[in-house]
Amino acid sequence: RPAGSSGAAVPGRLATSQQGGGKGKRAVAQPLAASAATETPAPAPVAAPALPAGRPAVVDAPRRRGGRGAGSGHAAWKSVRQERWEGALEVEGELPLWLDGTYLRNGPGLWNLGDYGFRHLFDGYATLVRVSFRNGRAVGAHRQIESEAYKAARAHGKVCYREFSEVPKPDSFLSAVGQLATLFSGSSLTDNSNTGVVCLGDGRVLCLTETIKGSIVVDPDTLDTLGRFEFSDKLGGLIHSAHPIVTATEFWTLIPDLIRPGYSVVRMDAGTNERRFVGRVDCRGGPAPGWVHSFPVTEHYVVVPEMPLRYCAKNLLRAEPTPLYKFEWHLESGSYMHVMCKASGRVVASVEVPPYVTFHFINAYEETDEEGRVTAIVADCCEHNADTSILDKLRLQNLRSFAGQDVLPDARVGRFRIPLDGSPFGELEAALDPEEHGRGMDMCSINPAHVGKKYRYAYACGAHRPCNFPNTLTKIDMVEKTAKNWYEEGTVPSEPFFVPRPGAVEEDDGVAISMVSARDGSAYALVLDAKTFQEVARAKFPYAMPYGLHCCWVPRNSNAC
Ligand SMILES: CC1=C(/C=C/C(C)=C/C=C/C(C)=C/C=C/C=C(C)/C=C/C=O)C(C)(C)CCC1
Numbered sequence: 001r002p003a004g005s006s007g008a009a010v011p012g013r014l015a016t017s018q019q020g021g022g023k024g025k026r027a028v029a030q031p032l033a034a035s036a037a038t039e040t041p042a043p044a045p046v047a048a049p050a051l052p053a054g055r056p057a058v059v060d061a062p063r064r065r066g067g068r069g070a071g072s073g074h075a076a077w078k079s080v081r082q083e084r085w086e087g088a089l090e091v092e093g094e095l096p097l098w099l100d101g102t103y104l105r106n107g108p109g110l111w112n113l114g115d116y117g118f119r120h121l122f123d124g125y126a127t128l129v130r131v132s133f134r135n136g137r138a139v140g141a142h143r144q145i146e147s148e149a150y151k152a153a154r155a156h157g158k159v160c161y162r163e164f165s166e167v168p169k170p171d172s173f174l175s176a177v178g179q180l181a182t183l184f185s186g187s188s189l190t191d192n193s194n195t196g197v198v199c200l201g202d203g204r205v206l207c208l209t210e211t212i213k214g215s216i217v218v219d220p221d222t223l224d225t226l227g228r229f230e231f232s233d234k235l236g237g238l239i240h241s242a243h244p245i246v247t248a249t250e251f252w253t254l255i256p257d258l259i260r261p262g263y264s265v266v267r268m269d270a271g272t273n274e275r276r277f278v279g280r281v282d283c284r285g286g287p288a289p290g291w292v293h294s295f296p297v298t299e300h301y302v303v304v305p306e307m308p309l310r311y312c313a314k315n316l317l318r319a320e321p322t323p324l325y326k327f328e329w330h331l332e333s334g335s336y337m338h339v340m341c342k343a344s345g346r347v348v349a350s351v352e353v354p355p356y357v358t359f360h361f362i363n364a365y366e367e368t369d370e371e372g373r374v375t376a377i378v379a380d381c382c383e384h385n386a387d388t389s390i391l392d393k394l395r396l397q398n399l400r401s402f403a404g405q406d407v408l409p410d411a412r413v414g415r416f417r418i419p420l421d422g423s424p425f426g427e428l429e430a431a432l433d434p435e436e437h438g439r440g441m442d443m444c445s446i447n448p449a450h451v452g453k454k455y456r457y458a459y460a461c462g463a464h465r466p467c468n469f470p471n472t473l474t475k476i477d478m479v480e481k482t483a484k485n486w487y488e489e490g491t492v493p494s495e496p497f498f499v500p501r502p503g504a505v506e507e508d509d510g511v512a513i514s515m516v517s518a519r520d521g522s523a524y525a526l527v528l529d530a531k532t533f534q535e536v537a538r539a540k541f542p543y544a545m546p547y548g549l550h551c552c553w554v555p556r557n558s559n560a561c
């Protein structure tokens with residue numbers, strides 16, 4: 001964590017330097033003594049202002065230029081109203097006293113610029129949410145990440161960089177060659193880091209998206225944007241996996257090569273900014289690499305997925321999105337799983353597998369024989385039955401227009417088995433009956449002590465049907481092949497993030513924390529006992545919170561995660 005960032009709030013620091021002028025309440029200059037770390041009673045919640053006058057107002061009405069969209073819908077799909085807020089949260093139930101640290105959640109929380117509404121869930125500007133727990137109390141906050149893309153959009157009142165589905169309206173007549181140049185130099189790509197948030201081994205907290213320039217360091221206490229994470233190496237690349245594998249000592253990621261289809265596997269030591277090239281996987285099919293939103297590792301291997309949903313340079317350039325956005329489906333190209341040895345960079349297996357669509361790998365581990373030799377890799381993921389339609393379902397118009405129809409495509413825990421004996425094929429099967437979790441499955445976490453190792457439990461979002469989006473929290477038992485489900489009518493819960501109890505021995509000794517947005521506009525951090533999957537407490541925000549994607553846990557008073 002950067003020097004001076006202690007985990008305790010600094011008494012006397014102001015909640016905001018902005019003065020009100022927008023539609024929200026005016027700023028009240030109030031000491032930020034709200035952290036439970038200060039031992040002082042937490043003050044009442046203070047609303048920060050909406051955007052300052054003269055800048056495009058952030059509105060919560062879902063509409064595109066020229067008219068309102070279909071219904072105002074659920075609070076989860078409405079833009080956050082204020083740029084920032086911090087205050088004590090009302091706690092219902094008993095927060096465990098050992099829960100001492102900060103839960104951070106990142107996600108695209110702002111989908112409107114003035115009266116212009118974005119199309120897709122993944123387009124929104126990044127909103128970081130914080131809940132700090134101490135002594136059974138909770139302090140909440142949220143803040144927009146100050147990416148160049150967000151600041152430019154605010155300053156000019158329009159999209160200025162290429163987002164997931166939005167592209168800037170050309171105001172100069174760049175030739176096709178010019179457009180291509182801005183794409184391949186990366187200058188037109190967004191740095192809107194609205195997807196992941198990770199705590200590095202050295203304590204720095206990094207927000208991520210799929211562009212490398214969108215790796216942004218934030219202060220977990222103030223939620224200040226500290227600046228771009230500059231990689232000091234010469235590896236280059238424009239895009240990488242949104243989900244690096246981060247441990248106390250290292251950081252692994254994949255860099256797809258769109259010119260010569262393949263992936264670079266790279267590793268960075270904690271405490272440095274220098275990635276080192278470990279090895280390369282050449283694609284086996286298709287005109288471009290498969291989309292790698294995430295990938296898993298085992299103790300000795302990196303697993304590189306190559307799915308038939310592939311990047312598409314033509315679609316990257318398009319002004320109007322296709323149903324598959326920047327990607328293309330190439331069933332004929334085959335589906336593969338590659339395995340690289342972490343130590344040598346050698347590809348030790350490359351197998352063809354049944355077609356699959358996944359965004360999130362859950363975990364992977366090695367299977368060994370009686371002599372301890374590794375015979376196969378098992379890799380689990382949230383698998384969408386090789387159906388890409390989930391991407392279109394995540395258009396905001398679809399999410400906002402739910403009227404009781406069951407339209408969420410089925411998903412399952414897909415379990416790959418990749419033999420290491422030179423066989424050309426691997427297997428893919430459901431790890432448990434998908435009915436156990438309502439045939440919805442995404443946004444997963446596990447006990448971090450089990451990353452790359454044999455594990456039993458995963459926490460994810462499942463479905464209580466009919467629904468148009470995952471609306472339950474589910475604990476999957478991979479051994480018993482059962483699930484425990486949490487559901488509350490009208491709510492949209494985000495990724496349940498597992499936080500182990502310090503000193504825990506059992507894999508599920510801890511809590512699962514999820515930010516829940518309710519239809520009535522309430523929002524709360526829900527704390528479930530990870531063993532029983534029963535609610536132990538909820539910490540309520542005094543305002544509506546949009547849906548968000550991924551989370552991390554920053555333990556208190558530690559300079560490392
Ligand atoms: C900005 C550019 C890109 C951006 C890619 C992004 C922001 C990808 C984000 C992907 C996410 C958040 C995937 C999450 C999936 C969640 C699912 C399927 C949940 C399902 C629920 O049931 C590129 C596309 C890389 C191109 C360059 C510019």
Ligand SMILES: [Fe+2]
Binds near residue numbers: 195359549
């Ligand atoms: Fe993700």
